[in-house]
Amino acid sequence: MPTGLRAMPMISATDVEASAGALVRAFGFEPAGFWRDAGGTATFGILRLGLVTLGLRRVEAVTPAPGWAAYVYVDDVEAIADLGRAGALAVSGPQDRPYGTREVEVTDRDGNVICFARDLRPGPDGPGL
Numbered sequence: 001m002p003t004g005l006r007a008m009p010m011i012s013a014t015d016v017e018a019s020a021g022a023l024v025r026a027f028g029f030e031p032a033g034f035w036r037d038a039g040g041t042a043t044f045g046i047l048r049l050g051l052v053t054l055g056l057r058r059v060e061a062v063t064p065a066p067g068w069a070a071y072v073y074v075d076d077v078e079a080i081a082d083l084g085r086a087g088a089l090a091v092s093g094p095q096d097r098p099y100g101t102r103e104v105e106v107t108d109r110d111g112n113v114i115c116f117a118r119d120l121r122p123g124p125d126g127p128g129l
Helices: 016-027 077-086
Strands: 010-013 030-036 042-049 052-058 070-073 090-096 101-107 113-119
Touching: 010 016, 016 030, 016 042, 016 052, 016 077, 052 070, 077 090, 077 101, 077 113
Parallel strands: 010 052, 070 113
Antiparallel strands: 030 042, 042 052, 090 101, 101 113
16 A cells, blocks of 8 residues: 655645745745746645645635645644734634644635644544644
8 A cells, every 4th residue: 555655735826926925934844846837926835844745826716625725733722823923813722622733723814724733632532744
């Protein structure tokens, strides 16, 4: 059987570079690359935060799906909450969940919700990695 190596959630954005810039400034994501159309507009971008990779794809209008666009495990959700607020992003939490994580939800400029979580029970009994 194949072994999964990593995942790249895809987030829709009306302006890939502006969305990437907000994530870079707020949380320290690093741009890994942008792809552009003939006019020079970024149509796709990849960001990295440690082992986490996010893809940003350009769309004319974003209709956020209910729930999370991405769920990202981090080591410090309190720092994520503070950074999000400092970056003028909508933040809810942090709060402990009954399934064993402490979560912060951040809403980006297009209304996508990214949940950052810390596993409270790492190992075989926890929900996370």
